[in-house]
Amino acid sequence: MATMNMIQALNSAMDVMLTKNPDVLIFGEDVGFFGGVFRATDGLQKKHGVQRCFDSPIGEAGIVATAIGMGAYGLRPVIEIQFADYIYPAYDQLVSAAARLRYRSAGDFSAPITLRSPYGGGIFGGQTHSQSPEALFTHVCGLKTVIPSNPYDAKGLLISAIEDDDPVMFFEPKRIYNGPFDGHHDRAVTPWSKHPASDVPDTYYTVPLGKAAIVREGSDLTVLSYGTMVHVSLAAALEAGIDAEIVDLRTLMPVDIETITQSIEKTGRCVIVHEATRTSGYGAELSALVQENCFYHLEAPIERVAGWDTPYPHAFEWQYFPGPGRVADAMRRVMEA
Amino acid sequence: MATMNMIQALNSAMDVMLTKNPDVLIFGEDVGFFGGVFRATDGLQKKHGVQRCFDSPIGEAGIVATAIGMGAYGLRPVIEIQFADYIYPAYDQLVSAAARLRYRSAGDFSAPITLRSPYGGGIFGGQTHSQSPEALFTHVCGLKTVIPSNPYDAKGLLISAIEDDDPVMFFEPKRIYNGPFDGHHDRAVTPWSKHPASDVPDTYYTVPLGKAAIVREGSDLTVLSYGTMVHVSLAAALEAGIDAEIVDLRTLMPVDIETITQSIEKTGRCVIVHEATRTSGYGAELSALVQENCFYHLEAPIERVAGWDTPYPHAFEWQYFPGPGRVADAMRRVMEA
Amino acid sequence: MKNRAPLSLHIPEPRLRPGDQPDFSHIKVLKAGEVRRPDINVTAKNTTDIAYSLVRVLGEDDKVHGPWDPHVDVETLKRGLRNMVVTRTFDDRMYRAQRQGKTSFYMKCTGEEAIAVSQAAALDPEDMCFPTYRQQGLLISRGYPIVDMMNQIYSNERDPLKGRQLPIMYSSKKHGFFSIAGNLAMHYSQAVGWAMASAYKGDDRICAAWIGDGSTAEGDFHTALTFAAVYRAPVILNVVNNQWAISSYQGIAGGDESTFAARGIGYGIPALRVDGNDFLAIYAVTKWAADRAHANLGPTLIEHFTYRVEGHSTSDDPNRYRPAEEAKAWPFGDPINRLKKHLIALGKWSEAEQAALEKAVDEEVRAAQKEAESHGTLGSGKLPSVRTMFEDVYKEMPWHIRRQRQEMGV
């Protein structure tokens, strides 16, 4: 057991899998000698050799395409897209190939690839280093989508993703690489070492895909969230003095419908929180699911708290970011409704 | 006034705009001499010259990219993506450039392009000639998304799209190019000439973006739909003997929230119908919007009828297609709830 | 102020349109044997002349010529001839079946049979292929049952792809034939990944991929060349330049400005341009490229210069955009006819044997068709179980798809 931040936990997951399975290899822009712009692959090339962890050309389509080809061969490539904002050149390969290969070949071929990518805002990255594109993938049948919110889950989920036989989109909330940011950008950052989820085994373990975690039990309302927003929601509940049950979805596709419905049936109220732009975001699907599955238990309208429907503006980072204030307001509205 | 099917109406819209505005030009795969695989640009090259309507290389990214550059220059390119299923290579250009240009340059540059593309199933096109990707665009702020359901609207909306100063995704339900298909694939096809919306002026007119149409007034429940599914919903209401109010959204982004809320406030019940796969589809956003805006008027859970969460399978076209039977079942469930 | 002349926009146009007399006099028909054969460890730059030329082996005299003579044994040639005849016969029957309403769609490779069939002969059977929809000759050459190809085309109860794919989008891992996608070009860069994987594992299997002239405009083409060059992937990158992409002539893909083979050079990939209707030349260049790959010298780009004799698919009529009878004027002849005449010139074959072969193949294909049709045609109702529609989206079916299946009551 060691104390790890998110980056260290992710690095450890890859280290474990490189050691365990010779069919695992890692590539992406700047991930080799340099260890990645966020250092997630730091030291892996040195330890496992240049063929196991190497730099790729700046071509996201090519990174995904070659990973698919490797997957069809029988390898389990783990690829990094440097920022989720740069995933779109690879969108065709993900949607039309990775997601469809098993189905269209009737199981003859598959693409067991794991795509890691830092996503989300809060680091003054402007509109092209801050995006949260998860809903563009949850709509694509054949892809799984995973988003961890802490080091322990990050490692366990990443190992599950690598071992999963389907293509997994693994989005890493970059704002919490180093500490559990609760949205109070004006306060000192807490490091992960102060958080219990930074206790991470050095060795192999898994956190299953498709299972949510209740990070706080409560009876007033249910918050459905993931990634950085789990911490923001926790802070908001505390500050609003609302006994919220906070569900960390962890896997968005397939989502853990049982945990969701059980919680809503208990609380009767629901706030959905994500950083992605609101319209047609993943919150829309969650809202529809809750409404369909728990209509008769709902005592108030479901609220969505999300990024505004604008690009992420550099100077207005904190006006844009759905911080604890906005989340708390939504909680109050839902309680008062 | 003439009698036109959808293809003729679209062709007429482009003809009118080529004549009216020298800054309008048309290009795409096979659209020039050949007139497009669905013949939408038939005769336009001959009439307006090779520089106004021409073939492009098979590179959807390039078609969109060059259109953006032309838009930045000051032209109003109308481009065709041969099938919506082939739009993904251009996704980066649409999301990261077309949609963002005005915002990121603070209005200095913009991309007033119109992207036309046939979409949807029902023609035994298999998984790569049947997709409905609209939700992948409604999540992208900066893009407008338009889907007509009949010849009159098709022409008027396309002219509005071409004249609009923002990039417009104009998806054409290919199953109804020749007639208003109601989902009864085993019955003879009705041609458009039997439908009042095939009365189309030869000349310039517009149908505004952002305004829905109530194609059938009713009091039992509200159907929110667009494209082919408007006709399927009409048939389903008739067959189920339900007095449904059927809203043809016409523009998905920005959506006509007033028409939607007014109708739901009247009926208290809602069925959403689209052909795209269900999870994270545009129906999710509609469901969330209805729930948020009309919670206290809702007497039953909102139902979504949509394509299954699988690729569009060639042989199972009619098992996959959300036909009038499935829509009618949902209507009955909503009425009985 | 500078006094600049106005700019003008160039839109490429094919030389001829419907109504015009077919004419290929602008194409220089090089003599067989004229092009040199470099060593396999040549630099890309030193293949420049070949990338703008045309490797040809079978001459007007039906004999082999020059340094690219691959010295193929007669048995291989006869097998090749047979596989080409099967391919053409199969195409004709299936085209007709589509016209009879037995399926939704079909695509022929008429005039291009030599490419897939000869390359299948030149590659090892274990080598991996990432084809487009016009390399049905690979499957036929590798012994995939044609009745299963038909079952796929008919989307019937025996369809190996369970009715999911458009006709001709075959897949057979066992035959080293990657699942064909409707989306053009995507597979080209995937093939490079497969080749990299094989190299990564110290395997000895190489990879080959095909793309059409029109499809080279997709970004995936560039991606494939870039990644293949950088990692020296053991892959043969084929461009089948059949002059047309649906209704667009090859100038719309840039073919008037350069050759497609020449693209490779700039990336540092040795490139060859070959007469795509010449079974022996194709065999020779493929062997050369395979030897390069096996020797860890990396990728080779091959442009096959040929002509799409028929329409693009059952969905178009080529007479709307190009002169009728143009195919007959193609100066490089017909690949089947040329190989047949070569075998006859060798004294190893006769017109009578050819007639017998064609008859035997015709019967074989008809018998297969009969068998396939006994398992159903599209719309006949003989289908795989509807339940299967919900399978294979994921390895394990998630709850929401299970619920949808239940909602459907299957």
Added chain:
Amino acid sequence: MKNRAPLSLHIPEPRLRPGDQPDFSHIKVLKAGEVRRPDINVTAKNTTDIAYSLVRVLGEDDKVHGPWDPHVDVETLKRGLRNMVVTRTFDDRMYRAQRQGKTSFYMKCTGEEAIAVSQAAALDPEDMCFPTYRQQGLLISRGYPIVDMMNQIYSNERDPLKGRQLPIMYSSKKHGFFSIAGNLAMHYSQAVGWAMASAYKGDDRICAAWIGDGSTAEGDFHTALTFAAVYRAPVILNVVNNQWAISSYQGIAGGDESTFAARGIGYGIPALRVDGNDFLAIYAVTKWAADRAHANLGPTLIEHFTYRVEGHSTSDDPNRYRPAEEAKAWPFGDPINRLKKHLIALGKWSEAEQAALEKAVDEEVRAAQKEAESHGTLGSGKLPSVRTMFEDVYKEMPWHIRRQRQEMGV
């Protein structure tokens, strides 16, 4: 069975890593004046030798040499020198400002100043530019106020881009400077569209675009070359090969296998490779390419061979992935120093004048900085109105964005 040797995967590696002695002896330093200057209506194929060579004009003796001498007047040279000095000084001040926490991010173009500045001089002021983030020299040369560049970098209340963009992502239609995107390469094919539009309208403005060596691996690079070749777009396609892409050396983009200029030839685009630290050579090749474009001869590809002297941006430390002091070993010198020495050799300039220039520029830049900072720095709270955050997503604000603005209470 064949007895095949196992394959192995090649991963390119730079020659040197931190700790190694800088060494560029593998790069052949051609003498200035050695490369021929073809006529502008040359075919692509006939520029092959130049695409693998290096156009150089300024020699070791600080004099001009050979057929590429652009015969630039002294005033233009002096203006170029000044603009380069402004660019470098600006970079230094802004880099420091970032280090002082006044903004989030900065990127220098140190060592590459000649490219943007010389090309700005060679192009007409009305010609359109689609730059990357390392062509700040274009804006400076075209007289865009440096205080506005700073306002943008500080995202302050006078930021012309209203605080929306990451520092240095300038935009100025008025100065023919296309809005810089964070996403690499996208703009390269957009530039071709702009050029097509200009040709379509019979305009006389041409277009130029820039891309980095690393970014050439994106599909957009291929798209740009393909569309430019097909429609003979009046565009100058520049590749700035500064040897590095963040931590990846140019071999990861395929630079070990070929030159980047050579890519153009395969598409049928004439290509030149130029010493990117030689103001005069850059000027000459740019004029040549512009003349081609104006004469409706279509696109030209220019590779600028140079070296990224500093880190990629304020976010990385280059000493982690390459030898320290490597920049000093670059065999093609420093562009400012070389032009200065040339002017001195011409007898038109002196060290004293240079010192005076540098001092004047320093003061000018400091004054601008002071002014910009009076309007705020990032995080100072001096911002454009928050309301503007919701504007310009669409031309007219739709209801849902208006509601969100109301929800925010602004």
